[in-house]
Amino acid sequence: MDFNLPNDPGIYDEMFDQAGKCRPHYQKFKDKINEISRKRLKQLQHSTGKSQLAMGMTFNVYHDKQGLEKILHLDVVPRIINATDWKKLEIGLQQRIEAINLFIQDIYNDRKILKDKVVPSDLILSSKDYLEPCVGFTPPKGIWCHITGTDLVRDKDGEFYVLEDNLRCPSGVSYLLENREIIKRVFPDLFYQLGVRPVSDYPGKLLSMLKYLSGKAKPVVAVLTPGVFNSAYFEHSYLAQQMGVELVTGPDLIVENNRLYMHTTQGLRQVDVLYRRIDDLFLDPLNFNPDSLLGTPGFFDAYKAGHLAFANAPGTGVADDKAVYAYVPDMIRYYLNQEPLLSNVPTYLCSRQKDLEYVLEHLSELVVKETNAAGGYGMLIGPRSTKELQNEFYNKIKKNPRNYIAQPTLSLSTVPTLDGNCIEGRHVDLRPYVLYGEKIEVLPGALTRVALVKDSLVVNSSQGGGSKDTWVLYS
Amino acid sequence: MLSRVADSIYWLGRYVERAENYARFIDVNLNLLLDLPPGLNEQWEPLVTVTGDKDWYTSKYNNFSRDNVVFFMTFDEENPNSIISSISRARENARIIRENLARESWEKLNELYYIVKNAKKKKVWLKNDPRVFFEQIKYGIQLIYGIADNSVSRTEGWYFSQIGQFLERADKTSRILDVKYHILLPSLEEVGSTLDFLHWAALLKSVGGFNTYRRFYGGIEPAGVLEFLALDQYFPRSILFCLRQAEKGLHCVSGSQESGYSNVAEKKLGALRSELEFADVNDVMDFGLHEFMDSIQIKINNISDEIHNRFFKITDNFTGIQSLQE
Known part of the structure; x- marks a missing residue:
C-alpha cells in the first residue's frame, strides 16, 4: 500500500520531509508497508480492534446495560522516533522534572522562589491545589512528583514543545504497554530489524520506585482506585496486576493508630506505599474535602506520621496549573542554574x-x-x-x-495514519512517562495520541482521538 | 487476600456456574422435545417454577410459551438470574478483580459476554433449534474452567472460587431434580412408561451424566437417577459431591482441620454434607423429593450468608453500607 504525501509546508511530517522524501529512520518501515496489500493492511487494522475488545481495553462511561464501552482506536501505523531526537527529549524531561520537584518542595517549605519574586506568591498561595496541610512537610526521599506524563507536540520546525506537565495521576500508560503487545503481533519482524527499544519493564520499574519510598525491607504496595466506574479503571487494575500488588478502593482501607490497613480475609494488613489514582482533594475527607466518599479518613495523618508513602505526593497538583506551567523555564534557571533544554509553548x-x-x-x-x-x-x-x-x-x-x-496556535506535526483506503498524515501529540525514584527515568516509548479526523487538532480520546504505538529506536 | 476481592471471586464462581446451569435447564427441555410423542404439549412452566422466579415471571409474561421462557431465562436483562445477567455479573466481578485473574480467563469470559450479547441481537431464541447457542455457552464455560484448572495457583483465591462454584452447582442440581417433580405426566398410569423414562433420561443428559449413569447404575429408574444426582460420591455434579468440594475449599481457606469446624459457615456446611452422606434414596422419598430439594436450597443460602459474614463483610467508612450480591 502507498502513502499519500504531505503537501502543507507549514506542517512537520515525521515520516516525509518537505521534498516528499522518506526520513531515514522510517525507510525500512516504508518498504514493509509498500509490500503489504491494502486489503491485508485493513485486515490487520480490523484484528487490532478486535484484540483490544477481547482484552477489555475499554474506557469511558461504564454503564453495562447500554453497552457504552469504547476502545481507544489503535492505528496500526506506528510512530517512529530516532535515537537522537529521543535523547534530547529524555534529558530535557529529566531536567524539567527535577526542577519542578524542587519547586514543589520549596513552595511548601522555604518559599524562596516566591520571596525572590521569580514566581508571584498569590498565583501559588491562592490556588485551590495548594494544600495547607502539606506546609512544612517533606515527603519520603524528598520526592513529590513520582510519576509524570508530560504532553508534548512538535511544531513546524520539528522541535518538541511541552504543552502540559500532568503531574497528578497521568493516565494512559497501560494503553502504551498493551498497544505494544498488539502491534508486535502485527509487525513481528520489524521490531528486530529496526531495533525498537522495549517498554515492557515499566511495571517493574514502577514497583521498584514505589518500594524505594518506604523504609521497610519488604514494603506492602497497593494501587488505590476510585472504583470500577472510573474511566481509567482498566489501567488501575492493569497496573496492579502487572506489579502483582493489590488494587484497593476506599472501603477496603482503614486508618488505625496512624497506620493504614486493608481488610483481608485473614484480618487487617498494613499498607506502606499507596500509588493513588484519586485526586488530592478526594483523598482524605478528614483533612481535605469533607464530602469525598472516595478516600479514607485519616490517610493524611498516617502519611504525616511517616507510616505511609504516597505517589504522587498530595499537594503536587499545584504545579500542574496551566498558569504555573508558564514559569517552569524560570524554575529551571532558578534551581538548576541551567537553560531549559525543552521549550515551553x-x-x-x-x-x-x-x-x-x-x-x-x-x-x-x-x-x-x-x-x-x-x-x-x-x-x-x-x-x-x-x-x-x-x-x-x-x-x-x-x-x-x-x-x-x-x-x-501550534501546527502539530503529522504521522501517516490508516484512514479507510489511504494512509495519510494526521496530527499527533506525544506523552512520554517519567518515573522519579532513585533517579529520574524516562520510559523509552510514549503514548502517541492522534486526531483521526483529517486536519483536526483535537487528539483527546473523548473527542475522536485515537492512539499509535510509539517506537523509540536504539540508534 | 482483600475481603472485597475474595467476595468478587466467590461470586464470579457462582455466576459462571449459574449461567452454565441455566443453559442446562433449557437443554433438559430441548432434549425432551425431540422425543415427545405427537399430541403432547411442551412443558416450559416447570423450568420457571424451579428457578424460584415464577411470581415475577407471571407478572411480566402472560403465558409459558417456549419463546417467552427461553427469553426470560436467557436474555431477559431484568431477570437477575438469566444467562445474560449472570454472565454480565460474572464479567463485572471479573473486571473488578482483573488483576487477580489469568489473562486468558478474563479474555474468554469477556468473549462469552459478547457472544451472548450478539445472540440477543440476532434473536436466537426464535430459531427452530437454538441448541447450538446453548452448547456454545456450556463449552465456553467449560473452557474457562479448563484454563483456570491449569493456571490458577491452589491458594485462597482458587478455593473461594471453588466454594462459589460448587455451592451454586449443588443448588442448581437440586433444582434440576426438582424439574422432574414439576413436569406432569398425562396420567398416573404413565409412571414408569416410555414418557417417564424420557423425562429421567433428559435430566441425565442435561448434566452430561447419561453414559456415566448407565455404566454404574444400569437401567433408568427414578430411585437410581435420584441417588446418582443427589447422593453419589463420585459424580461431580451430584449434590453430595459438590458439598464436599465446597467444604474442602472452606477448610483450606480457614486453614482448619478437615474434621470439625472453626466457624459457623463450616459448621453449617458440614452438617448439610453429613445429612446427605448418611441419607439414602428412601429417606429422600419419604421426606418428599420436592421438599427435600427445597430444604437443601434454603440451607445453601444460609451457608452462603455465613461465608459472607466470616470472610467478606466490610463496612463502608462513610455510609456504613455493606454491599451484598445474591
Whole structure:
C-alpha cells in the first residue's frame, strides 16, 4: 500500500520531509508497508480492534446495560522516533522534572522562589491545589512528583514543545504497554530489524520506585482506585496486576493508630506505599474535602506520621496549573542554574494586565485554555472558532482572568495514519512517562495520541482521538 | 487476600456456574422435545417454577410459551438470574478483580459476554433449534474452567472460587431434580412408561451424566437417577459431591482441620454434607423429593450468608453500607 504525501509546508511530517522524501529512520518501515496489500493492511487494522475488545481495553462511561464501552482506536501505523531526537527529549524531561520537584518542595517549605519574586506568591498561595496541610512537610526521599506524563507536540520546525506537565495521576500508560503487545503481533519482524527499544519493564520499574519510598525491607504496595466506574479503571487494575500488588478502593482501607490497613480475609494488613489514582482533594475527607466518599479518613495523618508513602505526593497538583506551567523555564534557571533544554509553548497569562489585553485583542489567532481543565474541554481554538464562541470567551476571560491562559496556535506535526483506503498524515501529540525514584527515568516509548479526523487538532480520546504505538529506536 | 476481592471471586464462581446451569435447564427441555410423542404439549412452566422466579415471571409474561421462557431465562436483562445477567455479573466481578485473574480467563469470559450479547441481537431464541447457542455457552464455560484448572495457583483465591462454584452447582442440581417433580405426566398410569423414562433420561443428559449413569447404575429408574444426582460420591455434579468440594475449599481457606469446624459457615456446611452422606434414596422419598430439594436450597443460602459474614463483610467508612450480591 502507498502513502499519500504531505503537501502543507507549514506542517512537520515525521515520516516525509518537505521534498516528499522518506526520513531515514522510517525507510525500512516504508518498504514493509509498500509490500503489504491494502486489503491485508485493513485486515490487520480490523484484528487490532478486535484484540483490544477481547482484552477489555475499554474506557469511558461504564454503564453495562447500554453497552457504552469504547476502545481507544489503535492505528496500526506506528510512530517512529530516532535515537537522537529521543535523547534530547529524555534529558530535557529529566531536567524539567527535577526542577519542578524542587519547586514543589520549596513552595511548601522555604518559599524562596516566591520571596525572590521569580514566581508571584498569590498565583501559588491562592490556588485551590495548594494544600495547607502539606506546609512544612517533606515527603519520603524528598520526592513529590513520582510519576509524570508530560504532553508534548512538535511544531513546524520539528522541535518538541511541552504543552502540559500532568503531574497528578497521568493516565494512559497501560494503553502504551498493551498497544505494544498488539502491534508486535502485527509487525513481528520489524521490531528486530529496526531495533525498537522495549517498554515492557515499566511495571517493574514502577514497583521498584514505589518500594524505594518506604523504609521497610519488604514494603506492602497497593494501587488505590476510585472504583470500577472510573474511566481509567482498566489501567488501575492493569497496573496492579502487572506489579502483582493489590488494587484497593476506599472501603477496603482503614486508618488505625496512624497506620493504614486493608481488610483481608485473614484480618487487617498494613499498607506502606499507596500509588493513588484519586485526586488530592478526594483523598482524605478528614483533612481535605469533607464530602469525598472516595478516600479514607485519616490517610493524611498516617502519611504525616511517616507510616505511609504516597505517589504522587498530595499537594503536587499545584504545579500542574496551566498558569504555573508558564514559569517552569524560570524554575529551571532558578534551581538548576541551567537553560531549559525543552521549550515551553509561549504562554500569555491573563492574570497579567498586558497579556490580558493582548489575548482579548487576538482571540481569533490564539488557543485559550482554562488553567485547570483537562481532556480538551474548556478550550478555544481561535482560528477554527466562530465569532460567537470568541465573544463567549471574551466575556468569560474578562470576568475571571486568573482562570485563563492563551498560546499561539501550534501546527502539530503529522504521522501517516490508516484512514479507510489511504494512509495519510494526521496530527499527533506525544506523552512520554517519567518515573522519579532513585533517579529520574524516562520510559523509552510514549503514548502517541492522534486526531483521526483529517486536519483536526483535537487528539483527546473523548473527542475522536485515537492512539499509535510509539517506537523509540536504539540508534 | 482483600475481603472485597475474595467476595468478587466467590461470586464470579457462582455466576459462571449459574449461567452454565441455566443453559442446562433449557437443554433438559430441548432434549425432551425431540422425543415427545405427537399430541403432547411442551412443558416450559416447570423450568420457571424451579428457578424460584415464577411470581415475577407471571407478572411480566402472560403465558409459558417456549419463546417467552427461553427469553426470560436467557436474555431477559431484568431477570437477575438469566444467562445474560449472570454472565454480565460474572464479567463485572471479573473486571473488578482483573488483576487477580489469568489473562486468558478474563479474555474468554469477556468473549462469552459478547457472544451472548450478539445472540440477543440476532434473536436466537426464535430459531427452530437454538441448541447450538446453548452448547456454545456450556463449552465456553467449560473452557474457562479448563484454563483456570491449569493456571490458577491452589491458594485462597482458587478455593473461594471453588466454594462459589460448587455451592451454586449443588443448588442448581437440586433444582434440576426438582424439574422432574414439576413436569406432569398425562396420567398416573404413565409412571414408569416410555414418557417417564424420557423425562429421567433428559435430566441425565442435561448434566452430561447419561453414559456415566448407565455404566454404574444400569437401567433408568427414578430411585437410581435420584441417588446418582443427589447422593453419589463420585459424580461431580451430584449434590453430595459438590458439598464436599465446597467444604474442602472452606477448610483450606480457614486453614482448619478437615474434621470439625472453626466457624459457623463450616459448621453449617458440614452438617448439610453429613445429612446427605448418611441419607439414602428412601429417606429422600419419604421426606418428599420436592421438599427435600427445597430444604437443601434454603440451607445453601444460609451457608452462603455465613461465608459472607466470616470472610467478606466490610463496612463502608462513610455510609456504613455493606454491599451484598445474591
